[in-house]
Every structure is written in structure tokens, then in C-alpha cells.
Amino acid sequence: MTNNTRVELLKYMIMAREFDASMLRLYRQGKAFGGVYSQLGNEAVSVGSAMALDPTQDVLFPMHRNVGAHFVFGATIDQMMQNQLAREGSQMRGTDGTGHYADPRLRIYGNVSHLGAMIPVANGFVLAGKLRGENTVALTYIGDGGAQVGEVHEALNFAAVHKLPLVLIIENNQYAYSTPNSQEFAVDQLSKRAIGYGIHGETIDGTDVELVLKTCQAAVARARRGEGPSIIETQTMRMRGHAEHDDFSYVPKELLDEWALRDPVNTYSAKLIADGVISSEEVKQLRDTTLDQMIASIDRTLELPWPDASEGFKQVFL
Amino acid sequence: MTNNTRVELLKYMIMAREFDASMLRLYRQGKAFGGVYSQLGNEAVSVGSAMALDPTQDVLFPMHRNVGAHFVFGATIDQMMQNQLAREGSQMRGTDGTGHYADPRLRIYGNVSHLGAMIPVANGFVLAGKLRGENTVALTYIGDGGAQVGEVHEALNFAAVHKLPLVLIIENNQYAYSTPNSQEFAVDQLSKRAIGYGIHGETIDGTDVELVLKTCQAAVARARRGEGPSIIETQTMRMRGHAEHDDFSYVPKELLDEWALRDPVNTYSAKLIADGVISSEEVKQLRDTTLDQMIASIDRTLELPWPDASEGFKQVFL
């Protein structure tokens, strides 16, 4: 892995984190709109996985805690901010918000609230590529909770039968809203679902961005070679509530403390500093610059008016 | 296994087979009504599995090729025939037919056409039992094709989490309508799905009625002990078309020939004769008597009028 790549990984993780922190501030100020879903603790998964793709030919179907993946695929801070706040000029013209948006120019297809619903769609996207002899890989995500949705099963089996180039990350962040893993499923590793479909599956530490990247690169390579889909379960911890309205008092404090030591941004910064790839000064500067960018973007976005009401009556059909 | 049990197993398999043959005759005569789904080749699964239950406390959720299980649970030939032919006096009063009927007195709950839809319902049935401290086990079935339905996934995971006393037989009869296993899934054994749920799973020869019985008894015992659900995949061959309108020309002749040698009724008759449990005379007599019963039942049923039209307007609500 080049030093360049390593710095990039860090840079995107910091972007994700600062975006998140900004949304939290906006939420506290009563200026955020809709649910604010933090990916604190999940940055390594979003960033590491998306970095494994080729953004000129592959395609991203992100979920609600994947702002890092958006950034890797070229989404700008302004774009994300406008969508989150549903302002005029935002990609969805106010019809929808949060992380649901799609930007076909960037090969990003957003999600819908219904968990798991976009996995069958990701299948169809790469099936079309396959029919045309293209070699597009789709990367998508589901939570430890969402993995129990029936459509996930249908989609994985379908992808297995048709050997589709799909990489599914199961983001196991220990909780689905207030529900712990133990009440969501009864197997030690969700990646074992792969066995029942005859596809590749593995469980990895989701706080280690380089491990995520390498594991996903291997999965993308398999997909590209026509060997079909993979399930990669990433173990992380959701370090905040389900969304910011949730005080997550149902999560044991010790569990959070334990995982805090494995914070993906901090550990990776420390690693790169130890390896002499970057100085602690530079890390601080990177954070500060990113924060400045966020603040500037927030200022610009909050000045934007709401989309015009007439947008509500447009393009139900095309 | 007592000789009594062994003869019972044979008796029910013969009933299932002769019922089937009767439906086929009726179909050819243009007197059958609705789809006629043969279970030729599957008798050992229906009968062996149902025999593992305690019909005074357990509950059966049969599928379309499980007439043998109905008989084990006490359904009469007349009852089955009336339902198949949707005649007056039939349990569903003509509102539905084929094997969809329920008879709560016999602890049989029928199915609906939508494959897999009754597995979540079977869960709920035994969940209720559990809430009341009862020890009811539910036995249900799904095909190699139907196992790909999303609801099956949700139900198995749910049963695993709640450690429900559920036994699911996956009747792998190699085809789902015209679609072979290879186009339905990409794993060598469907029972491996169990691994992903953290539950018991195994694949067995579905033409061996005693093996089916023993395997199901063990599954029922586990369920009864509170160890949760099991998946048992039974390997058989669908020896006729999907339903009788289907000439199944898409099935290689050799495959049918191969499986014909493993005919569950013939092999088991031979075995019981070899073991001195029953004479070949007695087997022949059993078949003849059963056939006579079928013919008598058909005669009685065909004389019944259609249900009165007024039944169509009743009990949409209770």
C-alpha cells in the first residue's frame, strides 16, 4: 500500500468524521432536518470498502452510515450538506433528504429507508452490466439488523446463482436501533450466511481501514473474475444512538469504553504517525482544514432557501 | 422401531400413493379440479416426518405434496377428496381447494399458494404455545424452489432467535416447476442454510422412510427440549410434472430412471418383506384395499353437488 493511499484513507475518514460532527452540531442547534445518523466508529468500513472500487467503472449503493464512501466516490461536502438539509439546489430538489440521494455521474445510487431494499436493485444494476459484457462491480451495505430482511436473502441467493459481481458489507455495529445482536440473530458470525449460498464470506475487524480495504480489494477481484458475490462482515461499534434523538442509554457504558480504544480514526492516525507517513502536526492540520471546510459549507447551505414548492409536483413520471 | 410402526409407515405411504394415482385418473377423465400436484417419489418424506410428531400436541403445516402427512394426522380419504374436488361438505365450503385446507381438530393447518408464506405463521403458532408454557412442535415443509423466498429467511432467523420448536423439511425434489436446482441456488446442500442461522441442519435421503422418521424424531426431540428449530433437507425426485398439465419433458429421462430404482414405496415394501415383517401377499392386499377405498371415496365425492353459491358470501369476517 502506498503512502499516498494511506494518507487518502485517513483523509476520507477525517472527512466522514467531521461531516458527522457537523451534523451533530446542526442537530443540537435545531437546524438539522430529518434523522441524523452518525457513522462514528464506522469510518474505516465506509472508506476502506469504497476505496477498493474503481469509481470509473464500479458502482456504489451506500446505506445510512456511509458518508465516507460518498466522499471517496467524489461527492462534495456541499452536495452532501445540501442533501442532508434538503435545500434548493440539492440533488433531490427537496423530494428526499439524508443520505438517500443518487448521483449517476458519480456512479452513486442512494438508498431508501426500507432496509435491504436496494440489494436486489444493486444486483439488477450489475446484471445489466454483465448482459452488456461490462465488468461493473457493485458495492453495497446492510446492517446487522437489516440483514434479517427477506429481500437480503433473495438478493444474495440470486447473486450467487447468477454469479453477479456484488460485494455486500454487513456492517455489524452490534446494535440495530435499540436491539442488540443477540435479539437479531443466533449465529456467531453473520458472514456464515455465505455458506448457505455457496459464496465467499468472512468476518473482519471493521475498525482497521487497511484490512477493510484489502479484504474488499480481494472481493472486488473475485467479482471481476466472474467468481460471484462476497459477504464481508465488518465488526464495529455504533458509538452514538441510532439517530441523534436517541440517547442510547440501553448500551452498556463499558462496551462503549472498550470500543473507544479502537477508534478507527485515532488508531489509524497513530499508526501512520508511528510509521512516519504523516506527522501529528499534519494530522491536526488535516482535521482543522476539514473542519473549516465543513463550517464554510454549512454556512453556504443554511443560506440557501428551501426548494420551491413547485418541485413537489414534478417528475412523478418521466 | 416396532414392526407395528414399520407397517404403519408402509400403510400411509401406500395411501398417499393411491390417492395420488386416483387424482391422476380423475385428471385424465377431466374430473379433477384445480391443479393436481403429485407427490410420487416423496411419500417417505411426508409420512416419515409426520410420524415423528405427537398428533395430540404437535401441529402440521403441510405443503402441496404432503398428502401422506395429512393421512398420518388423521385426515380421511373422503375429507381429502372433497377438498380436492371442492364439493359440498368439504371443509372449505368451496372457497378453496387442493391441499390448502385446515382442520384445527386434527391440528392440521393448510397452506396458501404463495410459497413459504406459512413458515412465519407456523412460527407464530408455536410461539403462542411457548408463551402459554405448552410444548407444541410445528412441522412444516418447503421445496427446493420455495426455499429461496424471502419469508423463509425471515422465519428461520426469527425461529432461531426465539428458539422456537419448529422443524422445517426442505423437500429437495430436484426441480421447482421446470427449474433445476442449479438455477435455483448455488450451494451443494440447502441444509447448509442452517449454519447461517446457528441452528441444526442436515441433508438426508428422502426415499428412506425410516431414516426420515428417525431424523425428524431427533429434530422434534431437540425442539421439545427448547433447542430451537432444525432444517432437514430431504433428497428425492419429483417423478411427475409440476402438476399434471406439465409433461416434464425438460427432465432428462435417465434421471427419472435412476430415481425410479429408489422408489420409496417399492424399496420399503421389499425391505419389510425381506425382514419378514409383512408378506408380499399382504402388501398386495394393502394396495388393493387402499385402491378400493379410493374408488369408493371418489364415487361418493363425485356424487356430491358443488357447494351452494351462497357460501361465497359468508364469513369474510367472523
Place this chain on the structure above:
Amino acid sequence: MTTYLDAIADAIRIEMRKDQSVFMIGEDIGVYGGAFKLTKGFLAEFGPQRIIDAPISEAAIMGAGIGAALNGMRPIVEMQFMDFITNGFNQLVTVAATTAYRWGIPVPMVVRGPSGGGVGANPFHSRNSEAWFAHATGLKVVCPATAADAKGLMTASIRDQNPVVFFEHKGLYRKIKDEVPEGEYVVPLGQAKVVREGTDVSVITYGSAVHMALEAATMLEADGASVEVVDIRTLVPLDEETILQSVRKTGRAVVAHEAVLTAGFAGEIASRIADSAFTFLDAPVKRVAAYDSPTPFAPTLEKAVLPNAEKIAEALRSVLAF
């Protein structure tokens, strides 16, 4: 004065205390007390056997309800948002709705949850889908507008022998407060209610639109018009008689709901009026409903596409001017 949300919780609590066969199943209803905190305290009172947190599997949850109902229980199934009922749709319309007709076995189950828009959720947390279930046959469909009705109809729904789809409006949960009878309280399914008497024109409506209609009625007072508002309360069974009585009296009708217009339940009501009150009608029957689109996210757009008191008032004026 009790909120709409508390009234529902109250009805469920009372039935659960009385009847051991009533239990709840859903997502995050236990420790968390539900996404809207409707089941707050329930886990402590009733324990995890009767307040069951389930995996994110709406079909499995729905099926668990159906199966338990077949086996003598009275499950209350929560959809965290009614939008997610699309994931359990097959269970509901294929299995629950047809069982009584085919087998003659009751399926006493309530499927309930927050529906509706106007609160800046998004297209996937705002749908009003009651018409789908009214068209499914075999499901009762309830849409309360007030706290008292929410309580009384919930009690009736839990006691009903049939599957009931109970649409709570999330915008009313904490906004609406009214006098709610204490203790057991039943509002029978299938009885509409004249919530405001009037002589010149009737608004036939339900759910959140009842409040819009009442506001519109007040606006029309200024024009000197007397508006009657009929809250049908349950779509299935439908109390056609009360609707017709009102329209026969006033001779004019506007039908309003928050759901989108096309193939919405307003069509059902308007056609019944056009058929059975034809000779009494002095004006066309107008419908007020949401624009035929998903419910958008931004407040400007959402406000524009959803119905409101002004839009109902406008329809009333046009009908009165006819």
C-alpha cells in the same frame, strides 16, 4: 386531557392487564419503548414474554402475529412505521385476510403503527396506505382522529375476531389531546361520528384530515356557511348510513383524506354518495387529497402536496357556490 399517543397506550395496557392472550410484538418496543415511546414502561410491567422485540423482519413479525392468533392469542403487531408494512404485505393480504373466509378460523390480530405525513419525515416514513388494505378484503381498517376514538377503537380492535389494520397518525400523536374516558372504553368498529353539525355542506373524512376539516369549517363560518363534519373512523366496516344521512341533509359533500387522490378511499366514499344520495345532491361531490406523488421531504414541498384546511375550505366554497 390525554394525548392521542397516550390514549392508544392506555387502551393496550388495559387490555393486556385484563387478557393474558394479548401480547405485543415489534421492533424496539421493549427496552426502548418503541420509536415513538408508545410502549414506554410496557416491558417493565408485562415482561419480555408479552412485549417481544423481534428482528427487523416485518414478514416474520406479521406471520408470528397470524400464527399466534390462530393458536388462541390476540397479538398486537407493531410496524415501527406503517410504511414498512410493504415488507409484510404478503402475510397480511394473502394469509391474514383470507383465513376466515377459507378456514372459518378467526385471526384476531391488530397491526398498528404510525402513518401519515406532514412532519418532515421523508417519502418512506409518511405514506398513508389505508386504501390498499381496504381493497384487500378480509381486513378491517381503522383510522382514528382523536385521542378518545384512538382509545375506544383500539380496544374494539383488540377484541375483534378479525385482523385489523390500525393506522395511527404520527402527526397527531402528541399534537392532539382530548378528554378520554378512563378505564375500559370501547368505540365499536363501523360507526361514523358527526363531529360537527352543520346544515349547508358535509365533509366526509377521517384521520388527520378530520382536523383540517374542522379548521376549514371554522373558516367557512366567516362566509356564513354551516359545515357538517363526519369522521368515518373506520374504513372497513364503513358506516355508509351516517354518511348518507349527513349528505341527504346538507345536499353537498366534500370528501377529504391525507392519502393521495388516485384510487384513494375518498373515491369509495364519493361513489357511494353519488350512487345512494344522488337525488339529494345539489352540487358535485368534490375530493380533497394529496397530490399523486410520494410525500416529499422538504417542508415547502410537503406542505404543497398535502391537503390542508385551506384546500378543504376552497373545495367547500366551490361546492357551496355551485
Place this chain on the structure above:
Amino acid sequence: MTTYLDAIADAIRIEMRKDQSVFMIGEDIGVYGGAFKLTKGFLAEFGPQRIIDAPISEAAIMGAGIGAALNGMRPIVEMQFMDFITNGFNQLVTVAATTAYRWGIPVPMVVRGPSGGGVGANPFHSRNSEAWFAHATGLKVVCPATAADAKGLMTASIRDQNPVVFFEHKGLYRKIKDEVPEGEYVVPLGQAKVVREGTDVSVITYGSAVHMALEAATMLEADGASVEVVDIRTLVPLDEETILQSVRKTGRAVVAHEAVLTAGFAGEIASRIADSAFTFLDAPVKRVAAYDSPTPFAPTLEKAVLPNAEKIAEALRSVLAF
């Protein structure tokens, strides 16, 4: 003379020959040629890349269609029976229906399959569910009654930029034969058709009920009444103008469909008439539809609950006698 079934197959075949982006996906559509043999010969002509047999996974199949449409293809998704659309319901109403509105990206997909009753199938192979999709917003809904329309509307549906739910009536597949134009043939979506001119009363209808209405019209001739029959052909978009023109002319209307009455699409049509043709109406608008129950299996029951020519004739007589 071509059957309804062959006409549909013909339209698909022509489009597939012309446009490489059109492909089919469904259960048993390849080697077997589909449960109704509609795709017989397709596998041989187009190969397994374009005639894709899928596992029994309606949601996965629907999603595959949506995703392929997002990626430049024009998938035709077969439901083996339209009843099983309930298993892919979420994909259709949540994803397909809302994508254009939210993302401005087209989802040119046709979901098609056999629907309807009257053929002794059973409650799970007979549903008429078009109203659900008309109410979903964002889906076009097509219900052809004749072979020629089936062909022309299928061509238009395949070429449309939006998701289209195309209801074929299984009872018409081989029963209905008519003159079908050869080669490419388009009937634009959103154009109703006066299939029989008349002056005394209008029947507004679609799908299988068109044939019942025509039969009823013939019956009414004996009474000396002249019945106009309007086949709306597509529910979304709806050609309101042709409906209103007819009713303004005749002053009387019966709305008929095979689907169950409550919250069915007849309500939508009848209310539009009651609103926009009010001053032209000389009689109540009557609806004829199935009884509100699942479609039963036994022929005696099925015949009793479904609409037919006699029931439409009766409604016509009552409207004419008004």
C-alpha cells in the same frame, strides 16, 4: 385473428428483436416457455442472456428489473401469476415507484403477468390488484381487454420511461381473438377507447369486464336501450376526458370491473364522473364489481361473487329506469 396471449408475445418479440436493451426475467420462462406458454420459443430465439429464468424470489426478480432499468436496460419482469406480486410489492411501490420523483432517473420496466379470476383457479391465483398500484403513485397501470390493445399497449409499455404494471387477464389469454395489426404496433398509454357507441347510458370499464359490458349492451338492445361502452385501457394515466365526454352525452353511467368493489378503481372513475359530469347526470352512477371476498375456488361460488354480463345489465336497467 390472433389471441390475446399471442398478441402480447408478438409485441415483446418485436421489441426484443429491435432493441437489445429489452430482456425478460421471471420464473420458468425459458425452457418451459412460461406457465401459460407465452414465452414459448423465446429462449431459442433470444438465448439465456435475454430470457432469464430466476429463482422463486419475486423481490429479487423485481429488484433485478429495477436495477437493470437504472443501468440502461428495458427489463420485462414476469410474475408467474400476478398474485405473487405481493412478494415483490415493496420493491415495486417503494423503490420503482419513487425513483423518478426523487432522483430524476428513469426506471423503464414492465412488470407483467396473468391476473384475474373466472377460471377456477383459487383465491391465490385470481386476484385483481390493479387498484393497489394505481394508488401507489409513480407506476403506470395497464389492463388491456382485446388482443390488439394488448399488443399495442405492451409495445407502448416497453417503450415507456416509467415502471408499468401490465395486467394480463388469464381468462382472456386464449378466449379472446381479434384482428391485430402486424409488425410494430403502438397504442399510447392514457387513451381510453369507445368500443361501442350508444346514446342512453355509458359503461366505463376495463379488462375482462369490457367483454361483460359488451354482452350486457347486447342484452339491453332487446330492451331498446343504446349502451355506450368505454374501455379505459390504462388506469394510470387515466383518460378522464373520454370518460366524461361519453357520460356528458348519455347522462348515465355504470362503472364495472372484475376486481372487488371496496376501494377498487371503479370508485376513482365514479367519483370523477360525479364531480366533473355532475350537471349531465340523469341518474346515480352505479358500480358493478366483485363481492368483497377472496375469489373462491368452486365454480358455483366463483360465478356468484364475480361480476358478469347479467349483473351489468341489471345495473344498466336500474340506471335507465331511474
